[in-house]
Amino acid sequence: MISAMIEARIASSTQEQVTEVEAPGPCGPLSGTMVHPTNDAPTVLMIPGSGPTDRDGNNPQGVRAAPYRSLAEGLAGLGIGSVRIDKRGMYGSQAAVDDPNGVTIDDYVRDTSAWIEVIRSRTGAERVWLLGHSEGGLVALAAAAVLENVAGLILVATPGRPLGDILKEQLRANQATAPLIAAADYVIDELSAGRRMDEAKVPPELAPLFSAKVQGFLISAFSLDPADLARKIDKPILIVQGQRDIQVPVADAERLKDAAPSSTLVMLADTNHVLKRVTSGDRNANIATYLDDNLPLVPEVVETIRAFIKSH
Secondary structure, eight states: OHHHHHHHHHHTOOGGGEEEEEEEOSSSEEEEEEEOOSTTOOEEEEEOOSSSOOTTSOBTTTBOSOHHHHHHHHHHHTTOEEEEEOOTTSGGGGGGOSOTTSOOHHHHHHHHHHHHHHHHHHHOOSOEEEEEETHHHHHHHHHHTTOSSEEEEEEESOOSSOHHHHHHHHHHTOGGGGGGHHHHHHHHHHHHTTOOOOGGGSOGGGTTTSOHHHHHHHHHHHTOOHHHHHHHOOSOEEEEEETTOSSSOHHHHHHHHHHSTTSEEEEETTBOTTSBBOOSOOHHHHHHGGGOTTSOBOHHHHHHHHHHHHHO
């Protein structure tokens, strides 16, 4: 029933409601796509996850499911606007900086601030909702801690622990990296302490993870504990967690909820990291959904976000 309602409302929307928008970046414009169904619609700024993830939620490293585009379309069908964005230095925002790797979490917070002001000027809204997916949730938390004009947070598949701890866990889960665990732990601990590593001392197998060009970003990200940030935020927080997520476990969502007791935690059955339906524990079947943009989002994702925004 929910799915049919969403599909009907999306079908009634028009292309005139979808526009390309820009925000000021350090060296050139940041680029995004705005979907604005009605003049009085609340607006969600979508902050993308890790790596070269584009405004639709796709990533050349293995994601073609377009979860952000589907989410924007679903929310528009329920009367909620959105802006989904390309990160500085990537895709439509390529001109914003020369090196997309030469960034920090603080840089992404500054970009978030720029987007909030663009959205406010275009819609007349006083405040903007921040929706962070995966690593984007960390950016949303860091932004909400220092920026004004944030209506609240929607944390989707967001880590609840420092990213260094999660990286250690992921490396341990991969049998191929078992001989490298001690070396990887050392590098992560050094970066977490704010110290750069000499690339010559990093095992070649780990070099892509810890190259000199990304160490500045890793230092900035590893220094933050999402739960500590959530504990200090006095805005409405919705935590959305799929129970079939193989990248961010349920325990992370629970840790965020424990840190912010007034937040709302919604666990979605048979929902994975890219918000698609997965009905078994088969890892290969789960990953296969990352490559299929024809698969719809789990309808409860959109309805949960709509209900939370409307209630606030």
